Amino acid sequence: MESTRQGTKAHGHRVTSEVGRLRTVLLHRPGAELKRLTPRNNDKLLFDGIPWVGRAQEEHDAFAQALRDRDVEVLYVTELLQQVLEYEGARARAIADTIDDNRWGDQLRRVVRGYLEDLDPEDLAQVLVAGLAHEELKTAHGLVYRLMDRLDFIIDPLPNLLFMRDNSAWIGDRVAVTSLAMPARRRESTLTGLIYAWHPRFAGVEPVYDPSLEHVEGGDVLLLCPGVIAVGTGERTTPAGVERLARQVFDAGLAHTVLAVPIMQERATMHLDTVCTMVDVDTVVMYPPIAHSLTAHTVTAANGDLRVEGPRPFLEAAAEAMGLDRLKVIDTGLDPVTAEREQWDDGNNTLAVGPRLAVAYERNIETNAHLEAAGIEVIRIGGSELGSGRGGPRCMSCPILRDEPR
Ligand SMILES: NC(=[NH2+])NCCC[C@H](N)C(=O)O
Numbered sequence: 001m002e003s004t005r006q007g008t009k010a011h012g013h014r015v016t017s018e019v020g021r022l023r024t025v026l027l028h029r030p031g032a033e034l035k036r037l038t039p040r041n042n043d044k045l046l047f048d049g050i051p052w053v054g055r056a057q058e059e060h061d062a063f064a065q066a067l068r069d070r071d072v073e074v075l076y077v078t079e080l081l082q083q084v085l086e087y088e089g090a091r092a093r094a095i096a097d098t099i100d101d102n103r104w105g106d107q108l109r110r111v112v113r114g115y116l117e118d119l120d121p122e123d124l125a126q127v128l129v130a131g132l133a134h135e136e137l138k139t140a141h142g143l144v145y146r147l148m149d150r151l152d153f154i155i156d157p158l159p160n161l162l163f164m165r166d167n168s169a170w171i172g173d174r175v176a177v178t179s180l181a182m183p184a185r186r187r188e189s190t191l192t193g194l195i196y197a198w199h200p201r202f203a204g205v206e207p208v209y210d211p212s213l214e215h216v217e218g219g220d221v222l223l224l225c226p227g228v229i230a231v232g233t234g235e236r237t238t239p240a241g242v243e244r245l246a247r248q249v250f251d252a253g254l255a256h257t258v259l260a261v262p263i264m265q266e267r268a269t270m271h272l273d274t275v276c277t278m279v280d281v282d283t284v285v286m287y288p289p290i291a292h293s294l295t296a297h298t299v300t301a302a303n304g305d306l307r308v309e310g311p312r313p314f315l316e317a318a319a320e321a322m323g324l325d326r327l328k329v330i331d332t333g334l335d336p337v338t339a340e341r342e343q344w345d346d347g348n349n350t351l352a353v354g355p356r357l358a359v360a361y362e363r364n365i366e367t368n369a370h371l372e373a374a375g376i377e378v379i380r381i382g383g384s385e386l387g388s389g390r391g392g393p394r395c396m397s398c399p400i401l402r403d404e405p406r
Pocket of ligand 1: 045046047160165182185218219270271273274389390392394395
């Protein structure tokens, strides 16, 4: 394929809320990268267990099918990646980014470069996602290669690519290619960045954020309504990241208010969407113990700088910014132990397909029952294997096109 972007077909990309009718979503069907997980590396690779890969794929296929059944177009990141790797420029960029790894010396870098350059787009995409194990690089002999642990990776796998929400997030008609905080995930946004830069489907899209900036992860970014964005700050998105994102979206005219929401810096609540997601234009589902203690600092633009007010209770600050009398919280009414168990299993991590219609893991029986009692239609999916990486339906999806919320 020639290295120009031809044959461009117009496809929409625009997301201004969490609940407008979902039209197009970007997913990653888990594959060989999950087979790299062992008890030696799962902590570093941010998984809490060793998933049964075949079953995880079945669960993921059922998730994708549930979305297609509701007329949502499902795009797969590996397919888009393979397509952009047909372009010489994109290939060169992908290889340059991958070999820019200072754990290797010149000798090993040269060998890896040669190895990657010989791969066709399909195999190159595969290595970029699944990584490269020591034993798979048979042509290397230098010092670094000899001294490496044989069970180590030369290119680390990306098992968390499954959680497509985190490495990019659409805000209006612009995409924020995020700056991931955990070393195990950094390479993810170089892949999504490549897709947005080269795929004809995204021709003309100018990112509003890029991975060289302060840490921001998509799981922390909640589009409360057009113009209002809540951004969690805790284990992943840093306060400096929220500040930078606020500047970027204000300058681009994509929002008028950003709410900086401190969350606990621990694994169970690594992103804002692990404790709070939206299920209707004026309704959230929230982890009960924090529903009334979460706070927000309201950030707005003021004479070329930022004005910061608060902290105030999150629900109050959000309602005011959204122009609502009240932001409703669905009372999941759980006893503290069940609440903690179901939060850990991503019970609060719902993906709205439209107002009052949400995908949720079936295992969170009590949370789902309360959602239904509150009038939310719940599309249940299995997630016993997918969930071992600590992410639910919202984490696993990057909405690219939603209707305006009504
Ligand atoms: N948006 C989310 N809550 N994503 C969940 C990400 C889980 C992933 N294993 C990580 O630790 O990074």
